[in-house]
Amino acid sequence: MSACLARFFDDAEFATVLTVLEKRARRLPVLRLLVNQNQHRWAGNSGLELSLQQVQSRNKPNPETTLSTKLLRSTFTVGGMTLLSRVFGLLRDITIATFFGATGGTDAFLVAFKIPNFMRRLFGEGAFSLAFVPVFSEYKEKHSREALKDLVDHVAGTLGGFLLLLSVLGMIFAPALVYLFAPGFSSNAGQLQLTAELLRITFPYIFFIALVAFAGGILNSFHQFAIPAFTPVLLNICLIASVFFLAPYFDEPLMGLAWGVAIAGVVQLLIQFPSLLKLGLMPAPKIKRGHEGVKKIAKLMVPAIFGSSVAQINLLLDTIIASFLITGSITWLYYSDRLLEFPLGILGIAIATVILPTLSQQHARESTEQFNQTLNWALRLVALITIPACVGLFIMAGPILSSLFEYGKFTASDSYLSSLSLMAYMLGLPAMIVIKILAPGYYARQDTRTPVKIGIIAMVCNMIMNIAFVVPLVMFDYEAPHIGLALATSLSAYINAILLYNGLRKTGIFHPQDGWPAWIFRIVVASTAMAAVVLWLNPDATQWSQWQVMERLINLAV
Numbered sequence: 125m126s127a128c129l130a131r132f133f134d135d136a137e138f139a140t141v142l143t144v145l146e147k148r149a150r151r152l153p154v155l156r157l158l159v160n161q162n163q164h165r166w167a168g169n170s171g172l173e174l175s176l177q178q179v180q181s182r183n184k185p186n187p188e189t190t191l192s193t194k195l196l197r198s199t200f201t202v203g204g205m206t207l208l209s210r211v212f213g214l215l216r217d218i219t220i221a222t223f224f225g226a227t228g229g230t231d232a233f234l235v236a237f238k239i240p241n242f243m244r245r246l247f248g249e250g251a252f253s254l255a256f257v258p259v260f261s262e263y264k265e266k267h268s269r270e271a272l273k274d275l276v277d278h279v280a281g282t283l284g285g286f287l288l289l290l291s292v293l294g295m296i297f298a299p300a301l302v303y304l305f306a307p308g309f310s311s312n313a314g315q316l317q318l319t320a321e322l323l324r325i326t327f328p329y330i331f332f333i334a335l336v337a338f339a340g341g342i343l344n345s346f347h348q349f350a351i352p353a354f355t356p357v358l359l360n361i362c363l364i365a366s367v368f369f370l371a372p373y374f375d376e377p378l379m380g381l382a383w384g385v386a387i388a389g390v391v392q393l394l395i396q397f398p399s400l401l402k403l404g405l406m407p408a409p410k411i412k413r414g415h416e417g418v419k420k421i422a423k424l425m426v427p428a429i430f431g432s433s434v435a436q437i438n439l440l441l442d443t444i445i446a447s448f449l450i451t452g453s454i455t456w457l458y459y460s461d462r463l464l465e466f467p468l469g470i471l472g473i474a475i476a477t478v479i480l481p482t483l484s485q486q487h488a489r490e491s492t493e494q495f496n497q498t499l500n501w502a503l504r505l506v507a508l509i510t511i512p513a514c515v516g517l518f519i520m521a522g523p524i525l526s527s528l529f530e531y532g533k534f535t536a537s538d539s540y541l542s543s544l545s546l547m548a549y550m551l552g553l554p555a556m557i558v559i560k561i562l563a564p565g566y567y568a569r570q571d572t573r574t575p576v577k578i579g580i581i582a583m584v585c586n587m588i589m590n591i592a593f594v595v596p597l598v599m600f601d602y603e604a605p606h607i608g609l610a611l612a613t614s615l616s617a618y619i620n621a622i623l624l625y626n627g628l629r630k631t632g633i634f635h636p637q638d639g640w641p642a643w644i645f646r647i648v649v650a651s652t653a654m655a656a657v658v659l660w661l662n663p664d665a666t667q668w669s670q671w672q673v674m675e676r677l678i679n680l681a682v
Contacts, residue, residue: 205353212360225533236322255424261484280407308447325382332389339396362388460546472557483568552614586616
């Protein structure tokens with residue numbers, strides 16, 4: 125028997141076979157007898173001279189490999205849930221585009237939806253999470269369970285009280301917020317009023333979704349990523365349902381969509397409770413002035429509000445300028461941004477979500493080399509997937525938008541104009557994802573000031589480029605001046621990413637491991653070959669609009 129095994133397996137494989145046999149022997153008497161009778165014969169006849177004890181010693185997992193495996197498994201979990209969310213998000217956008225098209229009304233709803241989402245990314249998954257998770261991880265590593273629960277209770281009380289006040293103020297001053305976020309609407313009193321009415325319904329979403337991010341930060345720190353990653357799916361389901369079951373009952377159907385947003389916030393918060401109860405960390409809100417942990421989070425959060433949200437501020441600036449452009453510009457940017465969020469969320473946000481708790485724990489343990497290995501692992505994975513995705517989405521921007529949205533009131537012209545801004549966004553996709561990976565390298569070390577300085581530089585550059593690109597396009601009466609906004613966002617992302625990278629290098633906490641040039645070269649070669657094949661197979665743009673739904677989807681899949 126040993127000769128047969130040795131013939132088919134090398135040393136490592138043979139060792140694995142012996143280990144598996146020993147494990148199975150604990151439960152199967154026949155295998156136990158076989159192992160006991162042949163252990164000495166295997167060691168002698170195979171020439172490997174491996175006892176089962178030696179095999180087990182040789183097969184002890186490498187800590188670095190184990191960490192990479194755990195990170196990859198967690199990334200697949202978050203990425204898979206994010207993919208599911210993005211699929212439902214596309215179904216949501218297809219439904220809204222089909223029933224409402226690209227009109228002044230949809231512009232009003234998207235602004236009313238974007239404002240609480242902007243606040244969510246500031247006080248939810250943005251600045252708050254990036255300030256909360258490192259402090260929570262530090263308490264988890266260095267303090268008792270009672271102190272950890274006390275931190276959760278006081279953060280819940282402080283955050284909940286602040287969010288409640290913010291929600292009330294947002295509803296009261298809704299018209300002023302609309303004027304701030306979309307000043308171009310001021311020339312149309314009806315559109316301004318509609319947006320304000322929609323915002324009064326959608327704004328309380330910030331209260332629920334920021335608490336969802338708080339709960340998600342707790343679960344992520346215990347490496348329970350599935351529920352927080354699944355939560356966004358519920359928003360999309362609620363919005364799709366609202367189109368069919370709420371919108372028909374309102375004189376202004378878009379009001380039904382707004383109520384769908386509010387209902388989604390409640391559902392998303394409730395789904396977190398069972399997991400928090402299992403951990404014994406269900407918050408019992410308390411407010412105590414001067415709590416050490418809360419003060420530390422607040423101190424980190426103030427600069428992080430800006431540093432973690434540069435991309436969102438850039439999008440806000442785009443919305444403000446787009447509100448002065450031709451009708452539909454906000455909607456075209458929105459749909460191209462939605463497709464940009466697909467790879468950005470599945471890969472960039474997924475990996476950032478996974479590595480932040482790990483980096484925070486490694487920093488708390490002063491494991492500098494593991495910290496560096498984690499960042500290198502994340503960047504290699506990003507390069508492997510992002511570069512081909514960027515090339516593919518750039519080439520297929522028109523067909524993808526046509527296949528997904530060109531139904532009902534969303535016309536071929538809308539698809540074309542949206543594809544132009546999507547192509548501009550794709551130029552900056554690699555940098556946007558790199559930002560997501562590098563920023564946790566600062567936040568995990570409780571350094572929120574450096575990203576703020578870098579963010580200010582990137583935002584100023586974005587504002588300058590917005591004006592530099594859009595004004596000439598408007599002056600020359602170009603059909604799609606909004607493309608300048610997308611291009612400025614992409615270029616400012618590269619400035620942000622480069623400065624973040626250089627900052628980490630200077631601290632000595634991060635340095636690229638060997639093999640990066642060859643790794644990038646192989647990816648670029650493969651992506652170039654893929655691009656050539658896609659260009660060869662891609663039909664003429666007008667052909668996509670002439671095909672029926674199934675024809676578009678089949679050809680897109682091919």
